[in-house]
Amino acid sequence: MSSFKNTYSKLPHSFYETSSPASFSKPELIIFNEDLACDLDFQEVLNIPNERLAQIFSGQEILPGSEPLALAYAGYQFGHPVAVLGDGRAHYLGEIKQHDIQLKGSGQTPFSRRGDGRSALGPVLREYLISEAMHSLGVPTTRALAAVRTGEEVVRQFGAEPGGVFTRVASSHIRVGTFQYFAFKGDIESIKTLVDYTLERHPPQIHKKLGANHYKEKSLALLKSLVEVQSQLVAHWQSIGFIHGVMNTDNFSLAGITIDYGPCAFMDEFNFHQKFSSIDHQGRYSFSNQTQIAKWNILRLADCLIPLISEGKYKEKEKGEEKERAINIVEHELMSLFPLFEAKRNERFALKLGIQNYQAEDSELITTFLTYLETEKLDFTLSFRKLPELLENSKHSFYPDTPLLKEFLEQWKKRNPNSSLMEQINPLYIPRNHLIQKAIDLSYQGDDSYFHKLHQIFKNPYQEGPYSEEFCSPPTEKERVEKTYCGT
Template identity: 40%
Template sequence: MTLVLPFDNSYAQLPPRFYTRQNAVPVREPRLVAWNASLAAYLGIDGGGDAETLARIFAGNEAPEGATPLAQVYAGHQFGGFSPQLGDGRALLLGEVVDSHGQRRDIQLKGSGPTPYSRMGDGRAWLGPVLREYVVSEAMHALGLPTTRALAAVTTGERVYREPGALPGAVLTRVASSHIRVGTFQYFAARRDLDGLRALCDHAIARHCPDVDGPAGLLSEVIDRQARLVAGWLAVGFIHGVMNTDNTTISGETIDYGPCAFMDSYHPQTVYSSIDAHGRYAYDNQAHVIVWNMAQFATALVPLMPDQDAAIEGFTALVHAMPERIEAEWRRVFAAKIGIAEAGEEDAALAGDLLARMAEGRADFTNTFRALIEGGARDQFLDPAAFDAWEARWRARLAREADPEAVMRAANPAFIPRNHRVEQMIEAAVGGDLKPFERLMDVLSHPYDDQPDAADLRRPPAASEVVHATFCGT
């Protein structure tokens, strides 16, 4: 059977120095392990395709008609240090489709073989990180947060080698509004390539925010998107783990689920990423880091402005205003988590006080907020009296709300992709059992529902199950 992808490619029309055209490196024995049929329909991908056809296409063995496979080049600050050339070291943009809402979407293979930007890597991925990104990105979508999405996962029939040894190879098909990053702008700015920088800026504006006016308008729009995104991460206890500028998109989507994790017990300085030795990207630092990243974006845009001194002054004002923008988003989302529809200053203090008590009492982040609806929140604390003292003030405040339970139900998921469950799922999949993966996908597709049959997936890890570190898998 054939599979029709209605490609309408625009990035491939940019100058050749934006990318390297190449095909994926074929794999020995592609086998489809996951296919997101509802996303495919949303993207207008038609023709069905049997499992073998899907496996060949989304392993990279067969390029669909209209595809223009290319590896994008970009730069980026990685943990604060600037790398003037990075790029897609193990990914290929197949092309773009226009979805059912008229929005342009990239379709990218991740793990499709080496490119000129692989930096001594093998260009491959193994099954664990592929399924982790599949599960977590789709969970983020169901939670209502902007994110790249997963269309397909294919095993390759080949082994890749990482620190644990030989592991089953796999390829992920990722869908995004685009893969344009802050680091893409930095690449051209670092080379003083004004023509390339201008072409990129015009392309990004046309694609993502056609109503804004020039680089200043683009900067303002991206700042707003990133402020909303990071506040959303904080609201669900998400820690990205590698908030480098090459992992910060212009679209405002979460991208590159490497050593990401959701918190179990709450602490503001929680870190999981094995490569974040100094906690640069800890949970509570994410709001500060995104401001720093936007300062780098602003710096890259300055050369496009006719009056650069005035641009520096204006751009600096936009970046300096960003913490207040994030704070406003934080107040809104955390007020909703405690049942308050319209947040005031005192409501931010009330939410902050609960978080402080949760950190001291080692309360589970997700279960504590959900238990505000269901009852039993005090049982999440080592010392329940700490919650009791807060609860009285909270109840008094809720008396002024029309329907606090509805507000909390919309803001507090019952289910997140808990780290130990993800690791158990990966272990089972490597052993050939995909049932835990399929169950996680089913439950996490509607995380705000009660789902009593899945109560075990709400349980925090036992001491022997705690995941202390997560890894990027490259």
């Protein structure tokens, strides 16, 4: 009996295109996430040889019950609308335990446009390491099931590179861009279908109470849910110094998970305006701007839902008035919810300072410490990790003794910070950019041992392990990564 259940293929055909993965001559398995496969009860891939796993996770063998599809979506990319994007190099295989299984880098689809549909090995290894590290850090994220070498080369920005296929697991691939795909076409019925489908797959499952219609209530519930999950997600990102790098609406998940690790990066030295993506010239998706962009993306979903919120029997001449009323309802609802972003961010940073119960005045304390880090160019991760030591010794050598530090310490100690809480919430090991790059460089030379070592280290980010300081230290000047790339 097949493990696959395919709810997406039961949607109207306008939601996807059928597409088969490309052929690869010599696929070779690099890593298989057996623990995740067990959690999913994915019986077909348990206890089988690596050679067959390589065939399955490169798309050469399609398991019974799987129906490869390329999903349709649109998006705002760096603020500019693109009416048709879709999976141009990915194949959705089906769902197991309400989780999508998707191959990335698996060949051309009807959405490929001029692309070859392939992926270089670097982005495959990068997404495997970082998405699994994010899971261990407690951040809602897509997961990594497998990484495979294809045995072929792809030509990219810096020349020929080995190819790879990544297998991604997600609680869904529903994006704001999925709604925009139909909104750009003026296809209201498909938006209604998508609202129902989204509410079936993700909380709040309000559709069970409301029945077939009531799209105004469903749409408002969907917007409220998105604010709740994304405010928590972005707060979590910022608390670990994570910069997504490409927060376009096609990468903005209705499930509230981190999706698409293309040009993402982790900060070393703290900088409020830090960015790494080579294509983010204006800093649209910089560290501190991620909250504003999340709100902007939610407003773009609201644009799609206005026709549903303004539903009702009214005369043609009243449509404008009804639409205006719907816009006012949405604006009022979202403006009352958007303060959640700041609240969740402040609560999480208070925990990083060892403060269990956030109070309004703690916002200034958080800002003072972050300003100190930026001024002194201190490492973000280690500055928080070493705070219990600073609590014991205010003259700690890691922290330059300045008036700003004295100001922070005076106010911080009044809050009776909890050292054990700080150790639980401030990681020691993160996927630093230079470590990821070293793993990729070595794998390109045929040596995957460093990749596997990083994978093991990132499984326990909060506990000091028997590893050299290399794995928790900031990069040297020579190792520093200044720019990251999408890899498409």
